[in-house]
Amino acid sequence: MKIVACIKRVPATDVQAKVAADAKSLDSAGYQYMTSFYDEIAVEEAIKTKEAKGGDVTILTISSKDATKEVRECIAKGADGGVILVDEDWMNRDCRATAKALASKLTEMGAELVFMGRVATDRDNASVGPMVATYLDWACVTNVVELEVGDGEATAKRETEAGLETVRVTLPAVITCDKGLNEPRYAGLKGIMAAKKKPLEEAACEAADNQAQVLSLVLPPPRAEGRVIGEGADAVPALIDALRNEAQVL
Amino acid sequence: MSTIVVFVEQSGGTARRASLECLGAAHATGSQVVAVLTGEGAAACANTLGAAGASKAVVLTGTESFSPDATAKDVAAVVKDQAAKGFLAAASSTGKDLAPRVAALCDAVLFADCTTLKAEGDSFAVTRPWLAGKAIATCVSSAAVFCATTRPNVFNPVTDGGSVEVMEKPGTVGGKATVVAVETKPAGKLDVQEAPVVVAGGRGMKDAESFAILESLAAAFGGRAAVGASRAVVDAGWRPHSEQVGQTGKVVSPQLYIAVGISGAIQHLAGMRTSGTIVAINKDADAPIFKVADYGIVGDAFEVVPALTEAIQAVVSQS
Ligand SMILES: Cc1cc2nc3c(=O)[nH]c(=O)nc-3n(C[C@H](O)[C@H](O)[C@H](O)COP(=O)(O)OP(=O)(O)OC[C@H]3O[C@@H](n4cnc5c(N)ncnc54)[C@H](O)[C@@H]3O)c2cc1C
Ligand SMILES: Nc1ncnc2c1ncn2[C@@H]1O[C@H](COP(=O)(O)O)[C@@H](O)[C@H]1O
Numbered sequence: 001m002k003i004v005a006c007i008k009r010v011p012a013t014d015v016q017a018k019v020a021a022d023a024k025s026l027d028s029a030g031y032q033y034m035t036s037f038y039d040e041i042a043v044e045e046a047i048k049t050k051e052a053k054g055g056d057v058t059i060l061t062i063s064s065k066d067a068t069k070e071v072r073e074c075i076a077k078g079a080d081g082g083v084i085l086v087d088e089d090w091m092n093r094d095c096r097a098t099a100k101a102l103a104s105k106l107t108e109m110g111a112e113l114v115f116m117g118r119v120a121t122d123r124d125n126a127s128v129g130p131m132v133a134t135y136l137d138w139a140c141v142t143n144v145v146e147l148e149v150g151d152g153e154a155t156a157k158r159e160t161e162a163g164l165e166t167v168r169v170t171l172p173a174v175i176t177c178d179k180g181l182n183e184p185r186y187a188g189l190k191g192i193m194a195a196k197k198k199p200l201e202e203a204a205c206e207a208a209d210n211q212a213q214v215l216s217l218v219l220p221p222p223r224a225e226g227r228v229i230g231e232g233a234d235a236v237p238a239l240i241d242a243l244r245n246e247a248q249v250l
Numbered sequence: 251m252s253t254i255v256v257f258v259e260q261s262g263g264t265a266r267r268a269s270l271e272c273l274g275a276a277h278a279t280g281s282q283v284v285a286v287l288t289g290e291g292a293a294a295c296a297n298t299l300g301a302a303g304a305s306k307a308v309v310l311t312g313t314e315s316f317s318p319d320a321t322a323k324d325v326a327a328v329v330k331d332q333a334a335k336g337f338l339a340a341a342s343s344t345g346k347d348l349a350p351r352v353a354a355l356c357d358a359v360l361f362a363d364c365t366t367l368k369a370e371g372d373s374f375a376v377t378r379p380w381l382a383g384k385a386i387a388t389c390v391s392s393a394a395v396f397c398a399t400t401r402p403n404v405f406n407p408v409t410d411g412g413s414v415e416v417m418e419k420p421g422t423v424g425g426k427a428t429v430v431a432v433e434t435k436p437a438g439k440l441d442v443q444e445a446p447v448v449v450a451g452g453r454g455m456k457d458a459e460s461f462a463i464l465e466s467l468a469a470a471f472g473g474r475a476a477v478g479a480s481r482a483v484v485d486a487g488w489r490p491h492s493e494q495v496g497q498t499g500k501v502v503s504p505q506l507y508i509a510v511g512i513s514g515a516i517q518h519l520a521g522m523r524t525s526g527t528i529v530a531i532n533k534d535a536d537a538p539i540f541k542v543a544d545y546g547i548v549g550d551a552f553e554v555v556p557a558l559t560e561a562i563q564a565v566v567s568q569s
Contacts, residue, residue, distance in 0.1 A: 013497050013517050017384035026385065037498045095350070096359040096393075121497055123380055127350035127360050130318075134354035139319065139426035142347045145491075155430075159492050160343035161441035162261070166431040173427075179484075179491045179498070211359040215375065215388045223523065223542050228535070232549035233557035239529065240561045242545050247527040249447075249506045250565050 001055030004111040005046035006102060006132075007039035007074060009067040009090075010122040017219060024214045025092070035070045038117030041177040044184040046115045047078040049149055056080040058109065062101055062205050063090045076187035076195035083109075085205035091122070094212035099131035101206045106136065112171055113154075118143050118178045129176035139169035145180040252372060254281045254336035255329045257352070258299065258307075259344050263291035268340035268444060270302050270407035272400045276338050277303030277408045279369045285414075286328050288313055288321055288421060300414030302407060306332075307414050310421035317425025318344075322351035324421050329356055329395055336374055338367075341399035342443075349399045358393035363401045363501070365524075374398070382497040382520035402444050403503050440476040442493050447471045448504045450478035450495055450522070454511020454532065454551055458488035463555045464510060470562040478502065478522075480512050496521035511551045514539030531555065 012032040020027040035043075046057045059074045059082040061067050071082040085101060087093060093101075106114060119126035126142070133140030145164075146157035154173060158165050159180075187195070229235045229242065244250045254276040259266040276283045285299050288310040296307035310324050329337050329352065337352055339345035341363045353360035364376040365386070374396045377388050391397075442448055449468040451461055461477065468475035479489040481496055495502055497517040507525035512518060514530070514537055522528070523542050530543035531554050540546045547554050 011381065013520075015381070015384075016516075017381050019385065026380070094359045096353070096357070099350075099354065121382065124378075124382060124501075125350075125360070125362050126346050127353070127362055130347060130350040131354040131360070134319070134322065134351045137426075140351075141427055143343060158343070160432075161266075161444055163432055163434040165429050166433075167427050168430050169427040179494070211391045211393045212361070213390050213392065215390060217380070217385055217387050220383060220386055220523070223528070224544070226528070226540070226542070226544040226546060228540065228546040228548055230547060232547070233553050235547045235549070236554065236557045236561050239545055239547060239558070240565060243506070243527065243529070244565065247506075247544065249527050250562070250569075 001053055002110050002112045003046045003050055003055050003057045004060050004106060004109060005039070005043045005057060005074065005079065005115045006060050007043065007070065008036045008061060008120040008122070009033050009063045009070050010036045010120055013037070013121060019217050019219060024217050026217065033066070033070070035074060036117050036120045036122070038119060038177055038179070040184040041179065041181050042115035042117050043074045043077060043079065044182045045147065045175070045177055048182060049113065053149060058083060060102065060105060061085070062087050062093065062098055064088045065202065068200065071200060072195050073187060075198050076191040077185055078191060081199040083201045083203065086202055087205040087208065089208070092210065093208045094210045095125040095127040095131060097208040097210050099128050099135055102128065103132045103135040104206065106132065113149065114174045116174060116176045118176050129174050133174040139171070139173040141167045141169055141173065142176040143178040144175050145178050147175060147181065252281045252335040253284055253332050254279065254338055255284045255286060255325065255332055255334045256304070257325055257339040257345065257348060258285045258287045258295070259340065259342060260287055260289065260291055260295040263294035265295050265299065265302065266340065266342065268342050268402040271402065271405040272338050272340045273299065273303045274407040275367045275400045275405040276336070277411065279367060279374065281336065281369070284308065284328065284332050284334065286310065286325050289316060293416065296414065296416045301409055301411045303411040304414050305412060307416045309416060309418050311418050313421035313423055316429040317427055318347050319351060319427055320422040320425030322348055322355060324419070325352045326355035334395060335372065336396040339399050341401050345399050349397060353397035356393070356395040356397065358395045358397045359391050361389055361391070361398040364398045365401050365404050367398065367400065379501070382501055383524060384520055401503065403446070438473050442476045442478045442495065443500050443502050445474065445476035446504050447475035447506045448478045448502055449475055449508045449510070450480065450512060451483060451510050452480040452512030453482040455483065461488060463552070463559070467508070467555055467559045467562065470559045470566060472566045480518055509539050509543070510555060512539055513537050514542065
């Protein structure tokens, strides 16, 4: 089975946001980057599926060439190769333009099962997975916490407000992975050495016809200065009073 | 007047609160609002949506089990039939799953988890979070249909709308993905993203069993509160990941957020800093959580929480 895991290179979760001089984008000077948290879960599930069902796993990303580091790290965990669709302006590519470019590459690769993250922790879209599936006219299950892949079909469980939903799909499919699905492995030394010899293709990404336009970017207003009401259980009556009369939430 | 199509989630004839808020957001732009509903009870629910701001409601009939891809096709067809300029759904699990599909079928970009929506020329503009709310972007789109999801607990539902014209439309049967079972949560258990009050615990709670005191505090709010957790707690296996608040968990904005034994790491703050009122209970007076808290109590959770539970019970039983 041809399995693909899509990953996005995103700013590390502990970065502070700073607005750039254009007042429309982030000032990314000094940022550290990482593979988006949920994409690590997608890579793990792709490799686990290969181990159970056979096939091969390719890591796919749209990014600047700097993503070589992240893609190699994912390959080192047990994937067979990687593809970077090079777009130096990948941070500003909107979810539709990202999904379209991924969908055409996935078709070209002959992908049958695609793993993505529930959400990329930069723009918080949570949209690329179901959009890719729609452009390909494939099945898709989002926020998956349990997965069983059969022959030409799969059963997935996803977390919703109402409870755990069981969804049956026909393959090919896009699965977006949530925390709880697996525990991502670490790459061993052997994997890291092997990854250096595995193919990493770089290809130009199709031009982004972005529809989204950012008019302005601001930092959230700082919260009004709070106060410590007191110490220990003795402070509870004063807290109740503040919640009732000041904040009016009781 | 432009038209916005809103996907309304309902169960057993009652619309989900987050969907009523979404209808409210659409109504407030001055647009004509067309609701789309599916599932058992959809027709009964549709009849109640006039007051909530919908002037038309389309009920998808004949679909037995829910299929997100089939439903997306039906909703996109309504968007087209109504020549709508906008499509909205709540940023719930179902809405966030469905809306990108509808957007793709309209070949439109989607803005997820929006916190404001307004008319802008003959289209719309939204604000939405980046980096889990560390920055806020104002966005417009050049797509023919403006597609967005609205964050729960942010928009106000309308209760004095008008009358609704209900139509039926046969839904698409047999999607590529079908929901075959739902293990429902125990009745009355609220989702952390939808609850007006969240009582969240961190590593300071010491172990899984001690969360019982936070369950009691949540219960004291009379069905309005959910329990949340920090990542440290979820990683330790004390609480399910569905309760994790933060940049790699859920972003919540309840009216009241009570953080107990949570230090306030940047990734946690990203998930709760837009809450209405924040209360922190922590034994370390220097914990960063106090920097975002409106009210803090420095003290031992095991002493403060039971006293707070008793006091809340007294207030709630009076009102
Ligand atoms: C990629 C990445 C993503 C992350 N995403 C998230 C996320 O989504 N959500 C999240 O929460 N974290 C996230 N984190 C983790 C985050 O950095 C912190 O490690 C985590 O939030 C700490 O959890 P905590 O506050 O419960 O524990 P701690 O930081 O250990 O704090 C425990 C607190 O309890 C207090 N305490 C101890 N005993 C008591 C007592 N008896 N009574 C009262 N107070 C007491 C202590 O003073 C302390 O302040 C992420 C980290 C990374 C690297
Ligand atoms: N530039 C990209 N390259 C490869 N995969 C991506 C890219 N952007 C998003 N994805 C995939 O889509 C998922 C959801 O992203 P998003 O919809 O942006 O939150 C991510 O977790 C990735 O698996």
